[in-house]
Amino acid sequence: MTDDSDESVWQRVRSGDASAYGTIWRRHRDRVFRHHLTCGTPASDAEDLTAATFLELWRRRDAVRFVDGSLLPWLIVTAHNVSRNAARARRRYHRFLATLPPPAQIRDHADEVVDEHDERHAAVREAMAAARPTDARLLAMTAVEGFTVREAAAALGLSESAAKMRLSRLRSSLRAVIGDQPLTEGRS
Template identity: 65%
Template sequence: MEKRSDEEIWRRMLDGDARAFGVIWDRHRDRVLRSLISLGSVQADAEDLSAMTFLELWRRRLHVRFVDASLLPWLLVTAHNVHRNAARARRRYHALLARLPIAAHAPDPADLVPDSTPRAQAVREVLRVARPVDRALLELTALDGLTVREASQALGIGESAAKMRLSRLRRRMSDAAEPARVADSAPILEGEIT
């Protein structure tokens, strides 16, 4: 199939040959990518725009034009159009941002949560000095609702290790919070000024 013209391969694709589109992709993707980079796109953007170009090829599959039995000219013109559309959208976006009023500094939501109790401060300190993987495990299980197995797989550690890490972190938090809880609930003695 490789020695055939794009037009022949395209007819096979339209007739149901699932591999034919892949042959076109393999044959022309590098050239489309180089063309987009030469227009000024950075590598990552050029890769996205290349994918958009081939998506447009698929969308317009019944209306593509062949030049000397090749799809390359059509792909390059389409890549230029996709590049121009993306640049226009980027300019519009930046113009919109420039017209927006500058927002006042918003307070950190964490600052709005009262944490003046010794217990909250103690737990926050344990979390601050905990290993990043331990904090991530706690966040994934307690806040995001993942099971320990799911969280351990997401972080690339064993399930038993994840259980041990969580157990230790919870114990440290509990130990830190307990003396603070006692301090929070201590009765006020007569004559003390609060």
């Protein structure tokens, strides 16, 4: 038995050397992961099953078998069993789901809100599409993003008075569509 065989490292694990378990993990995790993939396990599940395989190694640490000083054969057999158990659990779960009645169809209240305001929203979108792009950005910056007229005007390269005039015109055209609901400006 060589000094860095799995068997000698495992003896250090059993005597309380936590870093020795990490050595076993680093040596064999990729092979165990690949084995899970070859068993048909999706990559995201193979990561979890690799961890479960090494958990079984720890749980059964007194009963592991070495082949020529290596834990890999034991790990591969255990990985295969873990994969089979997981596949069996998935099949049982899918059979169980198939026995459940379909969920009751519940109308989403958001659809009702949209239905009520759909014409209004379409009119607002139409009015915004007809506005000049700079005016639409100006309104978005002040009404949605919370910038003051002065800040938005500076960002768009307009004078403050030109920005106020453009916003006033755009708000008037939008009020014709949405009524008197206020379009707020800035951060107060």
